[in-house]
Amino acid sequence: MLVVSNIRAGYDQIPVLHGVALSVTAGEVVALLGRNGAGKTTLLRTLAGELPVRGGLVRLDSQDVTKIRAYRRARAGIAHVPQGRGIFGRLTVEENLEVGTRAAIGRRKADVRDEVYEIFPVLRERRNQLAGTFSGGQQQMLAIARALCGQPKVLLLDEPSEGIQPNIVQQIAELVLKLAADKGIAVLLVEQNLEFVLHAASRCLVMDKGRIVHTGLTTEFRNEALLKELLAL
């Protein structure tokens, strides 16, 4: 599904990613772990097309998307839920979801908003409310719902549990797992919350200083000693 080979990227003069390779298959949840500043957010932003790729390849199915602009990557099927959620606070819930459907333009005809409301009944109840008035957890739900409206093949999730109450975190973890399984979405998940990772992910990648330094099955990461060593917590 998503195949990334040897990509380099960064900000203006500052290189951050020094050749990252990974792949995520349909229906799989892969967690990306790493210390603060390791380059996880930079990687997701690069995959979403927000930052230019300086070398290497990004492929979605058989399509090379390395050089195309962010909006076309979104339409190709890469959805990005950024760190901080990036909801449109001055649009209503309904409007947020409507702009979410723009990513399906040219690829899918059906409007899945009703289906998405089934998954998030709270959003239906508050469809006319301005999204900016939502709590962090609700905003995170909305951001994921908006991504689903574009019927993505790949979902890039950046710290979905950040600043959210523990019981909601649990819900979101289950949701991510279910979405991958039911809809065959390939999920690349950046997450600091280990409970979340252990619950949702089947594989883990550890990143340090812009490189993937370790990969393994999630079960392996239940070993605390190893975790401590890898993440230097």
Place this chain on the structure above:
Amino acid sequence: MEAAVTTLLNALTLIGILSLVGLGLTISFGLMNVTNLAHGEFLTVGAYAVYFTQSFGGSYWLGLVTAPLAAAIVGCALEWLILRHLYEKPIAAILATWGASLVIQQSLELVFGLGGKPVLPPVQGALDLSVAAYPAYRILLICIAAIALGLVLVLVRRTSFGLDIRTVIQNRTMAEAVGINTRRVYAIAFAFGAGVAGLAGALVSPLTTVLPQMGVGYLANAFFVVIVGGAGSVAGLIAGSTFIGGLTSVLNYQMSPSLVQAIVLLVAILIVRVRPNGLLSTAGALR
């Protein structure tokens, strides 16, 4: 009573024009963070379009359709050639649009020659409103401006393109990430604002003589309107126009135009001191 009605209608004429000219500015200045000093020239281009149409025997009405198209084309060219490269460089954009404004003025002078051009109104004479008689064309102008503003509001609030504009304005990066072609939205929104200013140019053309520099005065007033009303909001635009247009019309009745300008400027500065974001700012969401 008669004076009151006349002043009211004068105010409505001015408010209509200022709102239409200000729309493009509130889009570019309030939403894209570009100070477009060539915005007045869109109005000029619209006025010349009506003159040009009439010089070929075309009607005023044909001119009224041609004007926004001509201004939108000029707007499109300006965006594509200059502005899109300068969205991240606001100071350079000011200089570049100032240059563009001079180039447009000179080009109009080269093509159409020196001196003012006359435009004939579609209707002549005055309309008897029982309490007062008022030029029929000005009443028509007020109606057209009101309809145009109504359509703009519907476009921004109710259509899917309006939603795209509001989305891009709030967060360009995220709008792109959900699949909106933000460059295209910027270009169309900019050309749209230019076109509406062109419409304003067509509307004022029968009331003045058409000159290459005629847009300059409107530019300054339109900036007042946008700043006083709150940049980036259609409601603020109308509030700002009502305020500036209303005050100007009331004062014009009592004193000389240059004194009026000075007073309006002073009051505008006072308002912005008290409410730095304008009367009805929506802080980055076209509404």
